[in-house]
Every structure is written in structure tokens, then in C-alpha cells.
Amino acid sequence: MSVQTPAPATAGTRPESDPEGRGASRRRRPGPAQVATALFLLLLLAGSLTTEGFYSLSNMTAIANAAAVVGIIAVGATAIVLGGHLFSLSIGTTVAVCAMFFLHVLRFGMVPALALTLLFGAALLGVQGWLVGRFGANPIIVTIGAGALQEGAATWISGGTSVYPPPDAPDFSWLASPLLGVPFPVYVFVVVTVVGEVVLRRTVFGRQLILMGESPQAARSAALPTSRLTVTAFVCAGLTAAVAGVLLGAFNQSGTLTTTGTLTYDSIAAILVGGAAVTGGRGSVLRTAVGALVLAALADMLLLRGYSTPVQLLALGVIVVAVILLNHLTSHDKETR
Amino acid sequence: MSTTPRLEVRGVSKTYGAVTALDRVALDVRPGEVHALLGHNGAGKSTMVKVLAGVVRPDAGTVLVDGEEVAPRNPRQARAAGIALVDQELSLVGSLTVEENLALGAPRGSVPDAARLRDVLDRLGLAHVGLRAPVARLTLGEQQLVEIARALSRDARVLILDEPTATLSDAEIAMVFTAVRGMAAEGRSVIYVSHRLGEVLELCQRATVFRDGRAVGTRDVAELDRDSIVEMMLGHVPAGTERPARADDGAAPALRVTGLSVPPRLAGLDLEVRPGEIVGLAGQIGCGASEVLRALAGLEPEAEGRVEVAGRTLRPGRPLRSAAGGVRYTTADRKSDGLFLGHSIARNIVATRLPGCGTAGVLRPAAERRQLAALLELTGIPAARRRLPVGSLSGGNQQKVLVARSLQLEPCHLLLLDEPTRGVDVGGRADIHALVRRAADAGAAVVFASTELDEVLELSDTVVTMFGGRVVARHPRAGLSAARVLADTTHGAPGAAPTPREAVTVA
Amino acid sequence: MSVEAPTRPSPARRTARRTHTSRWSGLAALAPFGFAALMLVALFVVPAIAGREPTVFSVYNALQSFSGMALVALALGLTMIIGEFDLSVVGTYALGGMLAVELGVEQPVLGVVAAVVACAVLGAAQGWVVARWGVNSMAITLGGYLVALGLTGTIGDNRSQAYENYDVSGALNTPIAQVLSLRSLVALAVVALVVAVVMLTWVGRDLRATGGGRRASRVTGVRVDALVIGTFTVSAVLAALGGALQSYGVATATSNPGLSPLIFAVTASLLGGVALSGGRGTPLGIAAGALGLCFFAELFTTLVTPQYVVSLLTGGLLVAVTLLTTPTASRGWAALRRRTGARSRGGAEA
Helix, strand or coil, rough: CCCCCCCCCHHHCCCCCCCCCHHHHHCEEEEEHHHHHHHHHHHHHHHHCCCCCCCCCCHHHHHHHHHHHHHHHHHHHHHHHHHCCCCCCCCHHHHHHHHHHHHHHHHHCCHHHHHHHHHHHHHHHHHHHHHHHHHHCCHHHHHHHHHHHHHHEEEEEEEECCEEECCCCCHHHHHHHHECEEHHHHHHHHHHHHHHHHHHHHHHHHHHHHHHHHHHHHHHHHCCHHHHHHHHHHHHHHHHHHHHHHHHHHHCCCCHHHHCHHHHHHHHHHHHHHHCCCCCCCCCCCHHHHHHHHHHHHHHHEEEEEECHHHHHHHHHHHHHHHHHHHHHHHHCCCCC | CCCCCCCEEEEEEEEEECCCEEEEEEEECCCCCCEEECCCCCCCCHHHHHCCCCCCCCCCEEEEEECECCCCCCHHHHHCCCEECCCCCCCCCCCCCCHHHHHHHCCCCCCHHHHHHHHHHHHHCCCCCCCEEEHHHHHHHHHHHHHHHHHCCCCEEEEECCCCCCCHHHHHHHHHHHHHHHHCCCCEEEEECCHHHHHHHHCCEEEEEECCEEEEEEHHHHHHHHHHHHHHHHHHHHCCCCCCCCCCCCCCCCCCEEEEEEECCCEEEEEEEEECEEEEEEECCCCHHHHHHHHHCCCCCEEEEEECCCEEECCCCCCHHHHHHHHEECCCHHHHHHCCCCCCCHHHHCCCHHHHHEEEEEEEEHHHHHHHHHHHHCCCHHHHCCCHHHHHCCCHHHHHHHHCCCCCCCCCCCEEEECCCCCCCHHHHHHHHHHHHHHHHCCCCEEEEECCCCHHHHHHHEEEEECCCCEEEEEEECCHHHHHHHHHHHHCCCCCCHHHHHCCCCC | CCCCCCCCCCHHHHHHHHHHHHHHHHHHHHEEEEEEEEHHHHHHHHHHCCCCCCHHHHHHHHHHHHHHHHHHHHHHHHHHHCCCCCCCCHHHHHHHHHHHHHHCCCCHHHHHHHHHHHHHHHHHHHHHHHHHHHCCHHHHHHHHHHHHHHHHHHHCCCCCCCCCCCCHHHHHHHCCCCEEEHHHHHHHHHHHHHHHHHCCCCCHHHHHHHHCCCHHHHHHHCCCCHHHHHHHHHEEEEHHHHHHHHHHHCCCCCCCCCHHHHHHHHHHHHHHHCCCCCCCCCCCHHHHHHHHHHHHHHHHHHHHCCCHHHHHHHHHHHHHHHHHCCCHHHHHHHHHHHHHHHHHHHHHHC
16 A cells, blocks of 8 residues: 555645644634733733732632632533533532532541542432433533432432531541642642543543544444443543532531532633633643633632622623633634534 | 527636636526536536525626626525525425425515415425425425425526436436426526436536536537537546456355335345455435445444344444444545544544553553554555644545544454545545455455445445335346446336436436 | 335325324324413312312412513523524523613613613624524523623622512502413513414524524525524513513512523423424423423422422423433334334234
């Protein structure tokens, strides 16, 4: 076969030879996305410089801490987005339920409690992934429905009250206390991000997941295990939700359904700000983590300047819309219609 | 002729990037004329049709209807100018009823009443189809006729039929012919785009031939015969290469299929293929050959019947089981369910063999590189290009990537290729055929489906002709004539002798 | 193989198939109304069995909740018919209610108009993005939802706001003919208007065409972009109206209604015969689904069921209905239908 020359083709369909590699030509000139990102970061910088108390050590710690919980959730949920299954709209509920579960099972000891909580989170999301992957059910609707089910079941079992750790529980305060001046969740965040990035880039699962997100039909005809990939992606999200639940439960020392706040939307926004394509196939765990940090900084800034939670939500919405539009307009490879 | 042409095209050009799809095309169509547009794939006739229908806006040039300049910017304006397109790709909505589909897109207030629609349907031989029947329940042929009925009900002055008979049975083709002649007799003009030269010779008065984006000439059909048309289209008559017939070595079949059905598109297929044998499923679009391949690959959950590959029974609707059983499938539609277009050549080419490149789920870069190098060499794509998006390759090279994905995988008992060289140039086609033959020589049973006569005759050891979801006949390659295959695949009845006019198609 | 081998089904067989399927689809179209009727009966029968006094008042209650919820269901359902999905209906529902309450103390109608106009702008913007750029509607409307929710919270100072004009609230809730009220009558009128416009004109056909085959519709000259933008605008208007009606009715606007209106709307739409893949369903079906669901919810209120049970039931119902309408499930239905059809045909021929 080596004597064969590549088939002649009409000149126009061939790109200029590009030994640099994929995307080099795209990076040569800053596109609208780069300009917008730069503008946004400048705005953030200007805002932070004029916000009193933003650059204090305690505030930085607060930001890192806030980013950690959202970031951990977002890193796992990135797998769902990458696989082309949009978002989970009840991941915040799952985090709360996991926190309640963790505090409840602490009576069996620290290690069993951690293991059980991880298993619990994985199972919760795994079932949803199974419904989505095996039966082709719509992920948004399945996760909304599953959210209502989780809320109902949690209220039923807990009797509608907060869950507190049993009096004879092992010491879990280290989960929430600083280590070498940095809050413990930040270390977990770093570890989860690194593990997530490695899984995505260096495993068969990660590679196949991205391909499936790019084109589910092509994945099916290439005999990729689409159902299994979907379940695994949801399980990833479940695991990180469980981790976040453990940290949140330990921090609050109690678990209720109302502690979740806007975790669901924060995590989705972090993924989108990280540049993942809404319809799957493109994205990175590392950039999701950066997205979480940026959003935490923004929320913190708004808080320091005295804006209320709804204003933060409004800002979140505007950013989500802007990022989706930018992302869409700058990607020419994909047709979503 | 001194009268104003019904439709006149002057100097229309259209380029896509660096590709010239239309280059200063001029043509005219007279009132009451049936005018053929001919040309092989990519010659520009589809683009011309799209320009006329307002789907594509030309870069330069004018279109005149009855001497008045029209510049259709969208399908609605084209229709307002009296131009109606019946596209190859049907523009019916399956969830709507026949009546709703007929009314779809009609200018407000001008929706014909039910009686008139009924009349139009009856004239096309659709008397048995109710106006309230959902279109999704009709056969492909009936749907095609409904599509024509829609154009008829709109009183179009110029009707463009793009490959209207590709999926139709003989009786239905006769109905279309009657309808077309009737329209011409009423003074309407019909532009008839077809690969079937026999139809063109029978139905049309004049023909314009396209080649490489240019209209190379308009002739009276009376002056033409098949050979002269083919010469105009290609500049030469293609000569096929033949593979030496394989001797029957009596080996056990690698594939044994009994009673395979995919209701309602495929019924009762039996097939046996030996290792190393290449079986071509020949037939027109909609004949059920694609369904055979998809069902064997486990992609048709509704398939029924017994499939045995290398002695193991496969259950339908389980693509992973099929793949594990050594079945490798290559789709006909590389854009929608073949390639991962946003990803690189390298990512695409190893997509099917990732588990083989890893230990316990973790990828080994060295193993991946080795696989990649071997496959790139196989396809002849320069290794330096491996990081380019696969979408940036030419059609031929994209197809090679797609085919290569199915090669050199263990185990490989059955290689399935649907339209292995659709949209591929001559050189690429020879390369892909060579790849397929090598796979067969290495012991795989090969089954491919093709609507291209040349390809079927070139690549197969055995030709299975199909029509309307059923097998017509099974022919050994040796001594098989193109006319025979054509007769089988266009008539469905194995006993019928081919009429001369259908002896040549150009795909 | 014989020369006579039939290459396509004979006309007789085809007719048999056709009548069979049309009978099925006719039944399917009636399902939402059957569901609503069943729930209405259950609303009287089940409490009686449970030893409680069934009253007409529970019908009144169900219709009161129908007044707000049906409009949200209709808002979402219309976007589902065109093959899109408007998550932001909960946002515009909340925003509409809040704006009406804040601006409509002196002039209730003015408040509603302001709410509707503001939400219409938001809806049109979303529709424009979806139509022109082909952005996934679930994603972009998630952004729209957050924006609307943020605006609601900002206007409402992050808490529920009372509506001071109690005369309006009273008038809206005064029972008419025992089961109706001005509130439910207004909602019914709006539903009737939408039903009339969509089902008696070309609009319904073109909406279903847009959802059932976007490319085919575009090629045939359906104004797909205009329809998509229009539908998203109407969706926001309906949700805002529903929110305003609800807020006036209960004299309160909430800052964050949670996802339960969305759960209601999706379930009602799916029960009403709308497919997530688009191209199917009618506003009448959606309204029937919403009505049935309101009776269903009222049933549990009558039985004094704890809130968590209702949460479990609605969540379970949503997941169940979603699963029953997945491609896999509909393939299963089709196979079942074919098998029963084949049996009955075989019987007839034998």
C-alpha cells in the first residue's frame, strides 16, 4: 500500500497542509470567543481591584472554599455534558440527600460512611443514567423527575427534619477545617479535578464518551457501548455529588434539603463557562474547574459590593446565555439543528 | 424558436469555498417541454436545481420566468414565481396527514379544497390513499407521488422533478410518466433530473448535460442515444475492472441468514456467505439492502430472523454483541452516523479500537500510535495530517477513514459496507475496493450494498439483486450482465427480460 | 422464488393495516380526555371509599389551581409541539406574577399588561436565538430561566410579596356556579383562544410540521423561523399570564416557585399527547392533561396526603410518562401493535 498516493481530489476540498496540528489555524488570530473571554477577565479584574476587601487572604480562602464545592460537583457533571446528555437539573438535590445520608450513616464509622455515601450517590445518578442511556429518555426531564422523587423520599424518611450526626459519631470536623491554612475541600477539589482530567484524557471511557457526545448516531454505528458510557458518565456525576455532599454535611454539621441553594445552576454555569459544548463532544474538566473559580470570584465580588442573591442569580443567567451564544457562534464544526 | 422561453437561466455561478459548483451556466426551457438535466454526481445539476428552487442563492447570474427576472431568495419566492421542486429528499412531514402535507407551505387562502386534492391524488393513481392518512404510514413510492401531487395542486408553471423514480415500482413510474405528460400537454414545463437514461430518452424532448459545474450542451433528445449522452457526461465511456472469480473452496459459511425481516422495509431474506467471498447487494434506494446490513450489525431493533456469524447466533438490535461476534459495519451516511466530524483523523480512525489500545481501561499511548500508524499507511493518508479535523478531508479520504475503522480488528468474520464509495472520486474508489478485497483475502466474509451498477459488478463475487424489500435473484459474478442486474433491481421480477432503454444507467 | 412473488403488500392487506393503525391513533388522541374524566370520577369516588365526604368544592379547588398551571402547561407544550423545550416557563411564570403584583396595585390590568410585555420580550429573544442560530433550546432557555428568576428575586427583594389590592383577589376567587370563578373563567377563555387559533387555522398544522420535520417544512415554504420565534413569545406570554393570574388569585407573588410548575407542565404536556420529539399534540390535549393532573393533585389534597407523597407521586408520574414516550418504548408499542395486528389479520384470512 505504500506505493499508493493519496487519491486525487478537487483542490478546493483539501485544506492547506497543517503540520502544526489541529486547530493551529484557529488559534492564530483571536476569535470573538477569545476577545470576549479577555474582556470578561479584564472586567473581573477591574471589578475585583475596586472591590474593597477582595484581595484579602480571608476572602481568597472564602472564594476557594466556595469554588471547591461547586467545582467538585461540576467536574463530575462535566461527564454528562460531554456525553451529549445536557445537564442534570437535580444534582443539587442529590448533594443535599447525600449530605443527609452521610450524616446518618456516620454511626457505622468514618470509612464505611464515606464508602456508603459514594455508593449511594453513584447509585442515584446511575439509575438516571440507565434510564437515559438504555431507553433514550430525555435527561432533563428524567433528572427533574428524579429530583422530585429524591425530595419526596428524603422528606418521607427523615420526617421532614434536619439530619444530625449521631452523638457517638467519629470525629469528622477535619473534613471542614483548614489544613495548612487552606480549607480541606480545596484539596479535595484539586484531587477530583486531576483525577477527572486524567480519566477524560487517558482512559478508554473518556475518549469514547467524547466521541459519543460528538455524534451519538455515529457512536452507535461504530459499536461504542453507548448505554454503558451514559451510565458511567452519570455515575461520575453521582460520585462527585456524593463527595460534595460529604463536605457540605461536615461543614454544616446537619443536613436538610434546603441547604443546596443554587448548587445545580452554579455547577451547570461552571461547566458552560469552562467552554464545554452544550450538545456534547467538546469540553475539559480542567476548564470546568477554572469556570467554577471564576464564578465563585464573581459571586464573591457581588456579595462584597452588597448585591443580594437574586442579583447573583441574574448575573449567572446572563453569563450562561452569553457563554452559550459565544460558544455556539465560534464553533463551526457542529450543526445542532 | 421565437417564443419566449418559459424559463431561462443566464450566467449563473455558485462557488462553495474554493469549489466551483456552477460556472456561468446558461439554459432555457420552453413552455410545454419536458427538459432533462443530466450529469454524474457532482456535475452541478443538483446545485442548479437548488438555485431554481430558491434553496441556494447564486453568486452571479439571472433566472427568468416567462421573460421576467426572478431572483428566488427562498423556496416561498420561487413558488410565487411559479417554480415548484419535487426534491429527491422528500419534503413531507411524517406526522401530518396527506391533506395537511398537501396544504403545507401553500400561500394563505389559496389552499385547494379537498375535492380538488382528491382529484389530483386520483389522477396520480393514489385513489386508495385517504386524505386523512398519516404520511408516515405510506410506502416510499406513495410518498413520492404525494410530493408530486403537492406541486401539481399549486399550479406550478415550471415543475422540477429531481430523481422522482428512484424509489418507485414500475406501475408507479408509469403513473409519474402519465402525470408528467399531462402537465406538459397543459403547457407547463417540466425539468426532469434523472440518472436513468432510458427514462430520459422516453420522456424528454431536450436534455442539458452538466459536467464539472458547466452546462456542456443542450440537445434534442431525438438526436441522442445512450452512448452519446454518456460521452457528453463523462468525456469517455468508463471501463470497469473485474476481479478474478474465486473458486468455491467448500468452506463453511461465515454468515448464515434465514428469514431476516425488518418490517416493513425488508421481508424474508436468506443469505449464505463464505469466508473470503464478497457479496454485493444490488438495488435501488429503498430496496432493503441497507436494512440487511443494519440488521446484521445489530442496528435494527425491530429485525426478526436468524443470523449466524462464524457459527454463533446473533440477536438483532444488539450492536455490541454483533461487534463482539466479529461483525464490522460501515454506514452509507458518513456525515450523519459515520464519522465524528469535529474530531481529528487520528481520533476517528482509532475510535472503534480504543479498548485494544488500553490496559484495564487506561490508554497506552504507544499502542495507540502503533495502531494509528498502521491504519494511516493502509489508507495512504499522510501521517502529518493526522491531527486535522476529519471533516477537512476530501470525500474519498473521509470514506477511507471510515472503512479503515472496520479493518484489522480481531475478530473480523463479517465486513458490512453500505455504499462503500458514495461521493468518492475514481482514484479513491479503486483504493477502497482494494482495501475491501484485502480484507476478503484475509478471510472475512464481505457483504456490501450499492446502488451503483459499476461498483456491484466490479467488486462482487456474487451479486444478490433486491427490489421492494425482497431478494429478486442471486447471480454468480461470472457471465453476469449489467442489463440483468438492472432488470432485476428496477422490475423486481427475475423472469422479465430487460428492455433496451434500461440497459444503461449512470450513477 | 416464484415470478408472482408479491413485491409489495396487496391493497387489501394495506387497507387492513391502515384501518388498524387509525383505530389505534384515534384511541391515543382521546387518551388525555379519558385521563381527565377518570381523575374527575376518582375525585369523588376515592374520598368516598376512604370515608371522607366528597364535595363539589374540590372541583372548584382543582379549577383554581388549573387557572395558573394550565397556562404554564400550554406555554411549555406549544414549544414541545415545535420540537423545542422552553425551560424558562417557570421563570416567566414567576416574573409575570411578581411584575403584576408590584405594578398592578392601582391598575390590575396595567400590571398584567406590563408583565406580559416584559416576558414577551424575553421569550422573543430566546425564540430568535433558537430560530436563527439553531442553539439548543433547552440550554438557552435554562439561561433565560435563571435571568427571569434573578429579575424576579431582584424586583421582589428575594422574598414573597403580598398583593395589596384585595378587592381584585376577592373578585377573582368568588365562586361562580359552584365550581367556577372569574379566575378559572379567564384561564379557560385564554385556553379556548389558543385552542381556537391553533386548531382551527393553519397555525396548528404548521406548528406540527415545524416540529415533525424542520427541514421539510422549511423547504416547502413554511415560515419556520417566524413560527419558532412566535411560539417562544406566546409561550412566555402564557406563562406570564398564568403567573399574574395565580399571584392575583392568592394575593402573593413568590420569588422562587421552584421546579414544581415545570414538573406539572411537562407531565401535563406528555399526558396530553405531546411528544418530546415534536410534531405531535394539540393545545386541547395539553389542557385536558392539565385538567386531569389538577384533579389528580386535588385528590391527594382531599385525602390530606402529606406533601412528600405528592412529591413522590408527581416525580414518579413524570418519570413513568417520560419512559412510556421514549423512542424505545414507542418501538415496543409499534411491535406489539404489529403483532396483534398480524394475529387479527391472520385470523381474518384463515
